[in-house]
Amino acid sequence: MPPGLKDVAARAGVSIKTVSNVVNGYVHVAPETRARVQEAIDALGYVPNPAARRLRGGLSGVIALAVPDLRSPYFAELAGHVVAAAAPRGWTVLIDQTDGRGDRELDLVAGLHRHAIDGIILSPVATPAAELTSRHGVPSVLLGERNSRGPVDHVAIDSVAAAADATRHLLGLGRRRIAVIGAPDRPTAVTRQHRLAGYRTALADAGIAARAGFAVPVGGLHRADGAEAMARLLDTGARPDAVFCCTDLLALGAIRTLLERDIDVPGDVAVIGFDNIDAARYSMPTLSTIDPHNERIAQIAVDLLGERLGERPATAPPPREIRVEHRVIARESTLGRPPRRR
Structure with a gap:
């Protein structure tokens, strides 16, 4: 059993009420007594029961x-x-x-x-x-x-379904050499595992084999990681015609590398991200993405x-799994710029 107020009181040599006063932050406790109680709390690893506290004080x-x-x-x-x-x-x-x-x-x-x-x-x-x-x-x-x-x-x-929809958007534009930036680099990267699975599902459904080296892992999810991953992919000699990035920041970094190498986006390589962050609407080109709402x-x-x-614990329902719908937002990084009006 975890230590309780009684255990802390016994170790500190004070009453249970005094321990309760210290835990709840009451000011009318002598400094030396407060220090002794705190030492006992730290030594025992006592954790106040928040449920009991709510019952007492709302x-x-x-x-x-x-x-x-x-x-x-x-x-x-x-x-x-x-x-x-x-x-x-x-x-x-x-x-x-x-x-x-x-x-x-x-x-x-x-x-x-x-x-x-x-x-x-x-x-x-x-x-x-x-x-x-x-x-x-x-x-x-x-x-x-x-x-x-x-x-x-x-x-x-549903990240698997959302990533599949992002990849299908690229496939629908006639792209066939589709890479993915943001493949998981460790077992705990569950989100990226799901998005990689969705990417692969969309390719398989289209009868396209996943190309070796086209799934590029990253150690982080920021612009610099996307830029570096895109550079690594290009340095292998790979020439994708589209890239699905597991986050918008990775996509913005990838676009930077492509443009620095005089590779047109989306003419040569179409790019889609994931998250629909505010910056996606103002990048150059504006970024196609998945909106997770x-x-x-x-x-x-x-x-x-x-x-x-x-709710009372006796009437609370079992744990609920809520899936929020997503949508593909197509912008200039996959569709190109609209013609200028004169």
Whole structure:
């Protein structure tokens, strides 16, 4: 059994009430007593029970959002949508990033649930959902692609189907030598595994064999990674006539390399990305992409969390899997520029 208030009180030589006062941040505790209790909490690894705290004091009106990388426009825009969806409920959103590392995901969740938050929206990368959510009693909603159902509500698009649709868009334009930038470089890159699978499915359905060397792995998902991956592909002597990139940032980097080498986009190589970030509408050329409906994902996640917070455990439904529809947005990077009007 995990340590409780009684264990901390015994180690610190104080009453259970004093430990409760320290845990709940009451100011009328002597500094030396507070320090002794905190030492006992740290030594025992005591974690306050947030469910019990909510029963005693009601909801705090604060939720948390944990995402892999706030430098990514996709996650920055997602965070903005979550804040906007939470505002009508009067909720404050605490936002932090995990860097996509398993240890960081576990540490962050452990740290978040010590605070008086009502629920967590998570976008895990490296840690199984069951391991994350089993460590705290806070209602949670998971975002992003996963390989199996988990113990809590989950909202995501079908990345396999979306990647297949992106590849079919290129096929529909008569492209046949289609490469993919963003192939997974590690087993935990589940999202990229799904998008690679979708790419391969579309090629197979069209009777086109996947070419050796046309699936280019990346170590990151930013513009520099896309530019470097495109350069590596071209340096092998490969000459694709189209590229599906697993994120918009990878696509923007890939286009930069193509243009630097005097390869016309989309005349010589058509490029499509994934995420429909705001920058995709203003790049030169504008970027064709998959729109995952980020705003809808955020709204559904907040709504699911709100339902959990308003339900009693005995009547709560089982974990729900929500699939959000996607769409292909065709722009200049695959269609070319429209003719100028005189």
